[in-house]
Amino acid sequence: MKERNIGIDILKFLAALLITNSHMELLYGKYSALATGGAIGDVLFFFCSGFTLFLGKMGRFDNWYKRRINRIYPTVFAWAILSAFFFNQHQSMDYTIIHGGGWFVTCIMIYYVVLYFIQRFLLHHLKWVFGIVAFICITWYFIMDRPENYNMYGHTYFKWGHYFLFMLLGAMMGISQKQWKSNFKTDLIKLIGSIFVYYAILFAGRKYPLFSELQIISLIPLLFIVYYFYKVCSSDTLKKWYTNRYIGWGIKLIGGLCLEIYLVQGTLFTDKMNHIFPINVLIMFFIIFVVAYLLRCVARIFSQTFKDGEYDWKAVFKLI
Template sequence: MKYIELSTLRILAVLLIVNSHLYLFYEYKYLATGGAIGNAIFFFISGIGLSYSLAKNKINYFTWVKKRYLRIYPKLIIIVLFYILIGFIVVENTTDLFVTLIFPKEFWFLPVLTYFYLIIYFIITNLKVKEIKKTLFAIFIIYLISYYLLIDNQRYSIEENILLKSIFYLFVMVLGVLVFKIYDKLYLGIKYSSFILFISISCFYLLKFTMLKYDYYFIQFLEHFFILIILYSLLTFLKTKQIILFQKNRIINIIIMFVSSISLEIYLTHNYFKEYPFSFFPLNILIFIPCVLISAYLLKKIFSFFEKKIKNYKSF
């Protein structure tokens, strides 16, 4: 794969998202962290990956959107229906069922991603670097206004408001489109990138500690600022020659390709297992990991099987 670092980033994203949900698994709940960083990574690499895909094969808008929706929504709907059937997700009436299928709060990430598909195509295919920068500035202004109107600075709420964080993640996704345009120029040596990465992550968690310890929630906007620096330094770190060689190691590469290929399924299946820490830490984590990986792999195989059946049926 040309951009193996994007597959590695996809794995980091899903690991951080999953870990942020494992508060029942840790004695100290603050160890269940990283969800905001993981979300941002995923939207960031989506912007890059979609740009790369359209650069290779530019297809018309409706075909492209249809392809993207069919990749996500059938799996999402079936998983949600399964969770409803076993009582893991509770719906009270038909309206509640409809809303849950269209926008399940447990998987808010995926519907938001599909909404972004409706506009990101035009940004990728029609805008040049300067125009993308102007688009980012416009989104930033909308973010500032939304932050002022929506955020409660008396408590931690920056990642609780779906509208505000969706605006931020749209900014991140468009930033990914911009990064693709200048991808070959994006370079820092391993020393600089690792140093910036270490400092930005340290600042991110120092910020969270300060907010929670001293109730300084008026500075919570800095969380998104540090996430942007983390994204930049993480990508440039993974793009360095030394780290690329490590990622291309035969065994490491197999692991990266396998886990990356089932990242969507991991996201869909882990929600069930996160509610049941079958043992004590760290044994519960060691049980959780294979359960999720096996379930995700089986889900991928099941959907692949039915997709092939449908394609064969249509070919007749």
């Protein structure tokens, strides 16, 4: 495995943890401020998707997009089936196709269409594409009507625009011939500094109207967060962790369940164990990971059912 792909594997692991933690306000009770990191987890996932997307041959659009559907939608359909049987959540077929994976899946399926044509016709002009998308996002931000206490990382279509920047950033770094060498301590300090600036802007926006109006500038430290996260994850220090038999196995397992974790988490949260905080958080993490793995197994069964050939049960239950 190439060294830079080791960094991507670790980033997927971190994305899975951050995406899970971001929706756990119910578990933290009076410590709900600890449930942060959702936006960072989202952009890390988009970055990883963009990074790997252009590395292989894409071919004809219909066949390429079919592979993307085959990667994502068996899991979406499997979760719709499990949710109906075990959680009494009954969704129509049109809802499942369009919204069954949440905004995240719908968004990334649209991104795939745009990125295909960018790769086909503008592969050598990604910096220009990044600049144009950034300009569109800035213009969109300042001309749209924003309600009081507006959160650009909340439930809003605007984030469907600015999150695309992180997929483009991943694509640019993925196809770059530059060696992204890392100085672990230096890059870690820069990462921590970027995270501090990012949250300082968001927290200031809650108290001061000016910062609330200009919260779009938080995209700048967020881009640096992703960049330095990748450099830290690609460092020799974390590479040693990755090559450890047990730590590396855990990273690859949880990172590979990122999509499944995103789908199952919202349904599983409960505050019935809050009296044993913080142990309840660890228990909930474990439950989410187990259910995510079971979902992946069911998705593989679902996928194999509609293909020629016999069931490959070893592949169904394969951990990583």
